[in-house]
Amino acid sequence: MQVLLIVLSVAQGGASDDARRRLEGDLLAVLEKVRASVVQVVASFPAEPAADAETVALSGVVWTAEGHVVTEATGVERAAELVVRSGERRWRARFVAADRRSGVAVLKVEDAGLVPAVCAESSPREGSTAIAVGNAHGLPGGASIGRVSGLGRRLLVSGRRFEDAIELEAPVQPGDAGACVADAGGRFVGLVQAVLPPGAAGDGAAFAIPVEWVRFSADRIVRHGRMIRGWLGLSAKPAATEGAEVTRVEPDGPAKRAGIGEGDVIVTFDGEAVKDADAFKWRVARFEQAKEVEVVLSRGKERRSLKVQVEIDPQR
Amino acid sequence: MRCDEVRELLALYAGGEGVEDDRPEVEAHVALCAGCARELDQVRELRSALSSLGTRPVPSADSKAIWGAVRREFFPRPPWKAELLRFAAALVVGLGIGAGGWFALPRASSEVRTAGQGPRLEALPAGALREPLRRPAGVDRHHLPRVEAVLAPGERDY
Numbered sequence: 001m002q003v004l005l006i007v008l009s010v011a012q013g014g015a016s017d018d019a020r021r022r023l024e025g026d027l028l029a030v031l032e033k034v035r036a037s038v039v040q041v042v043a044s045f046p047a048e049p050a051a052d053a054e055t056v057a058l059s060g061v062v063w064t065a066e067g068h069v070v071t072e073a074t075g076v077e078r079a080a081e082l083v084v085r086s087g088e089r090r091w092r093a094r095f096v097a098a099d100r101r102s103g104v105a106v107l108k109v110e111d112a113g114l115v116p117a118v119c120a121e122s123s124p125r126e127g128s129t130a131i132a133v134g135n136a137h138g139l140p141g142g143a144s145i146g147r148v149s150g151l152g153r154r155l156l157v158s159g160r161r162f163e164d165a166i167e168l169e170a171p172v173q174p175g176d177a178g179a180c181v182a183d184a185g186g187r188f189v190g191l192v193q194a195v196l197p198p199g200a201a202g203d204g205a206a207f208a209i210p211v212e213w214v215r216f217s218a219d220r221i222v223r224h225g226r227m228i229r230g231w232l233g234l235s236a237k238p239a240a241t242e243g244a245e246v247t248r249v250e251p252d253g254p255a256k257r258a259g260i261g262e263g264d265v266i267v268t269f270d271g272e273a274v275k276d277a278d279a280f281k282w283r284v285a286r287f288e289q290a291k292e293v294e295v296v297l298s299r300g301k302e303r304r305s306l307k308v309q310v311e312i313d314p315q316r
Numbered sequence: 317m318r319c320d321e322v323r324e325l326l327a328l329y330a331g332g333e334g335v336e337d338d339r340p341e342v343e344a345h346v347a348l349c350a351g352c353a354r355e356l357d358q359v360r361e362l363r364s365a366l367s368s369l370g371t372r373p374v375p376s377a378d379s380k381a382i383w384g385a386v387r388r389e390f391f392p393r394p395p396w397k398a399e400l401l402r403f404a405a406a407l408v409v410g411l412g413i414g415a416g417g418w419f420a421l422p423r424a425s426s427e428v429r430t431a432g433q434g435p436r437l438e439a440l441p442a443g444a445l446r447e448p449l450r451r452p453a454g455v456d457r458h459h460l461p462r463v464e465a466v467l468a469p470g471e472r473d474y
Contacts, residue, residue, distance in 0.1 A: 042455065058459040075459040101473070137458055154467035156351070158318075163472055175458030194461040207463060237470040247471055277472055284474045 030131065030186040031143050037062045037117035037188075038180050039086045040135040041071050041093070041107065043079035059134035059179040060084065060107065061188060062114040063218050067091075069114075070218050071178035072193055072209075073098040073105035074158050084109050087140070099217035099227040100315045101285075103162055103193050103209050106221040117180060120187035123166065123210045124148045132170040132192060132206070134179025146170030155207055157194045163281075165207040166190045172206040181208045190214075216285065230287025231313035234260060236277070243267040243274045243298065258295070258308040265298040284310065317341045319464050322352050330359045351464040 041060045047053040056079075060071035069084055076082060082093040084107065091109035098105035124130065128148050136142040150167035168181065172192055181190035190208030198204075220228050233253015236244035243265040249256050260266075266274050270293035274280050287310050295308050322345045329342050346353045 043459075054456040055454050056457050056459045057455045072459070072461070074461055135458075138455060152469060154469060154471070155463050156349070156465040156467060157461050157463055159349070159464075161467065161473060172460060173458070174460045177459045177461060192460075194463045196466075197462045232474040235471050235473050237472070277470075281472050281474060 027145075030182070030184065031133065031141075033186040034117070034131065034133045034180055034182045034188075035141040035143075036115045038133050038135070038141065039069060039084050039114075040138070040140060040175075041069070041076060041178060042083045042085065043076045044081040045078065046080045057135065057138055057175055058177040059175065059192070061178070061180045061191060062116045063106065064222065065114065065116050067109040067111045067114055068096070068218070068222055069093065069107045069109065070191060070214055071105050071107060072191065073100065073103050075177050076105050076107065082107055085140075086114065097221045097226045098315075099221065099229070100160065101162075101229065101313065102213040102217045103157070103160075104191065104214050104217040104221075106218050117188040118186065119211050119215060120183055120185075120189045123151060123212060124183050124189045126151055129184040130166075130168045130170045130189070131182045131184070131186075132168065132172055132176065132179050133182065134172065134176035134192060136173035136175045136179075138175055142173075142176075144170045144172065149205065151210075153207060155194060162193065162209070164210055164213060165193065166210050168206045168208060170206060171204060176206075188214075220288075227313070227315055228288055229313045230284045230310045232284055232308065232310060236266065236280075238277050239265045244277055244280055246297075254309050254311050258306050260295070260297065260306065260308070261299075263299070266295055267298050267303070268296040269293065270295075287312070317345050319345075319349060319352055319462075322346070322349075323355060326352070326356050326359050330356060330363055349464060350467075 039060045039062060040057060042055060042057050044055045045051070045053060056075055058072060058075040060069040062068075063070045076095060077098055079095065082095060084091045084093045089111075091111055093107040093109045096106040096108050126148055129145065130148050131143060131145050133141060133143045146169035148166060149169045152163075153165040153167050155162045155165050166181070166189070168190075170181070172179065172195055176192050177194075179192040180188055181192060183189050189211050191211075191214050192206060193209050194207050196205045196207075216229075217227060231253070232255045233250035234246050234255040235248040236246045239245040246255070246260060246262055246264045246266065249260060249262060266280075268274060269280065269283065272283070290309060290311050292307050292309050295306050297304055297306065322342055325338055325342055329339065346356055
C-alpha cells in the first residue's frame, strides 16, 4: 500500500510538472504570437511657445497587412515626424487621423510585411487573463501578465472624458501607451491608454481602450481617411424607468438647436425605443453622414416629438 | 495648464501666494478638474491643521541627557553574551565569504605570455556597464498618460 501511494504521488508530481511545462509552453507561444504585431512608435514634436521640442516613444499595434498601425492618440497628434520600429526595421510613418472620443490614432507605413493583430470578437470578461505587450522604457516586446479587474470605466485623461475603458491589474510602464492587451489565446482585446498615478487610490491600475472601439475607430479612419461618427452634442444617463435622461447639452450642438434640454428623457430615437444606454451610444456613433431624425422625449408629464439633425462629430 | 503644472502651484495658491498671473489659470483648471479640486481641498485642510498646532517649552535638561535617554530607549544595550555571539557570527560569515571568494576567483596562469600570444583583452567602452536601461539615443520621454480621475458610471456622451 505504501509503495502504491509513493508511485501515485510520483506520478501525480510528474503529471503536475507536465501540466506546468505545457502551460509555460502555451504562454511562450502566445507571447511570440502577440509580439509579432507590436511595434514601437517614436514621435518628434517641434518646439512651441509653451513647450520645448521633444521626442516621445510609445507602442503601437499593427492593424492591417497594408501597414496601418493603431496607437494611443495623445502620443502622436501634432507630431512633426513619426517613425515605426519593429526589430531592426524602421519606417517613416504618416499620421492618418485620430478619434478623440475613443483615444485611438491610426498611422500608416509603406510596408506589406507587417503582421496584423488577431482581434477578439468582444470585450474580455472580468477576472480573465490580460497580457500586456509593449515597449516599456524603450525595451521592445516587454510583457506583463495580470487580470481584467473591471469593465466600463469612465476616465478623465488629459482633460478629456473616455468611456468603456477596461481596467487591468497587469503592470504597465512609460512607453506602454498604445501597447497590445491580449487574452490568454493571444487575441487583441484592448489598447493601453493610461495608468493611475502613484499615490492615487488603486495606483498602478492600468486602463485600455476596448477592441470594439479600436475596431470602430480604426476601420472608419482607414476607410474614410478621417474619423466619421455621429454626434448629438449631449450627455445622458439611464432614466429611472425608460429611456436616457439628458444631463448636459453642449451650447452649440445639434441637441441644443433642436430644443432638447437638461432633464428631458429621450424615449425613442429614429423610430426605435431607447432601452439601453450602450446600444444608444452605438446607434448615434454609427451615423456616417448628417441626417435628420425624429426624437420623442418626455418632459415632465408631457411627451414631445422633435426633429434633430445628427451631425458628424467635429472632434473638438 | 496641465494637471502636473497646476499641482506644483496648489500649495502657493491655497496660501494666497504665488505669481498673480497664474491664479486665473489655476482657478479655471480647478473649476473643471475634479482631481485637482480634491487635491486643493486636501492642501487647504493640511494648512489649517498645521496652523492650529501650538508650541510647548523644551525641558531644561541639557541635550546630551536627552539624546542619551532617546538612545537607550530605541537601541538598548544587549546583554554581553548576546553581543559576543553576534560578533562571533559576523566573523564566521565574513570568513566564509572571503574563503568562497578566494576559491571562486580565477587563478593567474603560471604560463608566461609573450607579446602577441593569448586572447587580446580590449577595454569596454566607457559607460557600458552603467545604466543598462538608459533611454535610446534621441528619446526624451516614454509615453503613458496618467488618469486624472475615474468618473462615476452612468453618464455617457452622445
